[in-house]
Amino acid sequence: MHLVWLLAWRFRSDKRQNGFISFISASSTFGIGLGCFVLIVLLSVMNGFERELKDKLLSVIPHAEFKSVYPEGIENWQQEVNLLRKHPEVTFVEPYIKATGMLQKGNKMKAVEVTGLNMEFAELGILPSLVEEEQWQQFKADHNAVLLGAGVIEKLGLRVGDRVQILLPQLSSDLSLSAPKTLNLHVIGSIDLRGELSNHIGFIHMSLAAEAQNIENGAQGIRLRYRDPFTAPKLTREIGFELRPEVYMSNWTISDGNLYQDIQLVRAVVYLALTLVIAVACFNIVSTLVMAVNEKKSEIAMLKSMGAKNGLIVFVFMLQGTFNGLIGTAFGVLLGVFMALNLANIASIIEHLLGVQFLSGDIYFIDFLPSELRWHEVYMTASIAVLLSILATLYPAFKAARINPAKVLGH
Template identity: 55%
Template sequence: MKLAWQLARRFRQAKQQNRYISFISFSSTFGIGLGCFVLITLLSVMNGFERELTHRILAVIPHGELYSVSNEGINNWPAVMTELERDERLVSVEPYTKITGMLQHKGALKPVELTGLAVASVDYSQWRQQVTPQAWERFRQSHNTVLLGQGLIEKFGLEVGDNLGVLVPVTSDDMVFKAPQRIKLTLAGSLSIGGELDNYLGLMHLGKASQAANIDSGAQGLRFRLHDPYQAKTVMRDIGYRFPQAVYMSDWTRTQGHLYNDIQLVRTVVYIVLTLVIAVACFNIVSTLVMAVREKRAAIAILKTMGAQDSLIRQAFILQGLTNGIIGIVAGTVLAVITAPNLASIVKTIEGVFNTEILSGDIYFINFLPSQLQVMDVVLTVVVAVILVVLATLYPASQAVKVAPASALNG
């Protein structure tokens, strides 16, 4: 192996004297390094989006819901909650009532979805990133207060303490719509989640919401938070099928699952495309080594006449190509490891220089480019790149072994 390394180094030094072969060799190294850099960086961005989805969206919206089929609500819900809280898969269970209506202020109307919570028993730490302590305290003190999404507040031009009206549709037993019921509320503060959710969501008190929705038991349904939100569908089916009354089942994948699916789709596409980019760069290694074999036919013939085994020749050319690939892999990986954790600040600087915004908070659920570097992504990228480089060296190495000493020296 030591002799093979020496031969590979000699062949590589001689190759650098040929400018054309040297250029192709450099382009292969650069392409492999660029592919590794971009692949690791973009995978880190996908990891960042998934982290923000978990910490922002899934920290606020329930992972799962069970809500009554009829207006009776959940029968004896305090006892049911006590029983469900024994399930080790659940972090918490809380009652809720959801009403949908039109928010009215100074003649303007906007659709709104208000969720009534038992505010006295709600853990504020769950809402710390979305609601300020002052707004939460005002919200907690009065049953007639409401927290509205930041987008709604901006569209209406509202301020804390403004009086609002919510028009709630009313139906009779024969499903005939009556004049809507108007609920009077006072704005306690803003609810900042991000993206489209800020344009229609709001929080109010459970008693007020249940009264407006004519829920007899005082709670329309139960909201669940799970230790593993990605198991929500399975867990909710298990709980729902064993529930003592007729209920509808829902989980976050039905309302916000498209975000997670989009992230996974982009991750898959990015990995496939950039792996192919690395593979294309490896074709340059094939070209480089094939030309090197043709250029070194006489040297190979001399080595064979001196007793060099085919395995030695094969190893020398494999190591030569592997050296080019490893240099690109190491350079691209190191650059990605340095860049990925600092990507948010780098993008922020670029936005400031060009006075632009890459991610708009009005459209996306975040207004910055997140990034989370994971060791497994780095290892997987490096392993795949090394495998592709090794495969690229096999054909030229086999051609070098086939060189016939007699014809090569006579030529």
């Protein structure tokens, strides 16, 4: 085995080697390293977006909603809430009423979706942590109070303490539109949820929303959050079929899942594309070794005439080609890991130097470039690169083993 290593390294580092072969060899090493580097960095960015989606956006919006099919709401919703609280995968449950209307301040109007909350349940949720303590206490005490998204307040030029009106559409007995219901509300505070969500959201008291929407049973539906939000599609169907009232079922992947689906799609495309880049770089190893075999025919023939077996020749050239894959993979993985672990800081420095912002908080739910390194993806990337490098050496290595010493040395 020592002889195999010695011959492989001697062939690879031979000073007399054709310059073009050296160039192709270096380009294959560079291509493999670049593919590993970019793949690790981009996968880490996708992981970072997924983590921020889970920790930020999905910590605010409900993971599932069960809305009554009847206009009067869910009968005995208190019992249903108590049953759902006992589910091992459910972390938070609350009743709600949702309505869409036009918020008006002077001659300015903005479409908003207001959610009526029960203060007893909302107190246990995340909403109190999104506003100042004083504002939350005022919101609880004032029956006509409203909390508005930061985007809504900016669009209408509102300030805390302003009085606004919201016009809610009403349906008559024959399901035709009648005169809208007008609610006079007191702006208590703003909620900055980042991104588009802050541009159309608002919260009011559930009792006020029930009165405005003519919901006799006090709650239009029930919404909840799970321990793992990515189990929402499966769990929502299971829970929905077990509920006694007839409800429409919805989960966050339907209402706000486009970003998550985009992340998964980009992850798959990136992995496929960059794996192909690594594969193409590995094909350069084939070219390098084929030319090296043709150049080293006399040395191979001498080795075989001295008693070298075909297996030794095969292993020598497989090892010579694998060197390129190992070196490229090692440099690519090390640089990729370093970049992935420090991407947020590096991106911040580049933003400061160029005077640009990669992600705007007005559009996205985060304003920085996230990254999360997952070691199993690093191991998989390195394994794929090394495996493709080894496979690329097979044809040239067996071609070298088939060289006939008599023909080569006889010329």
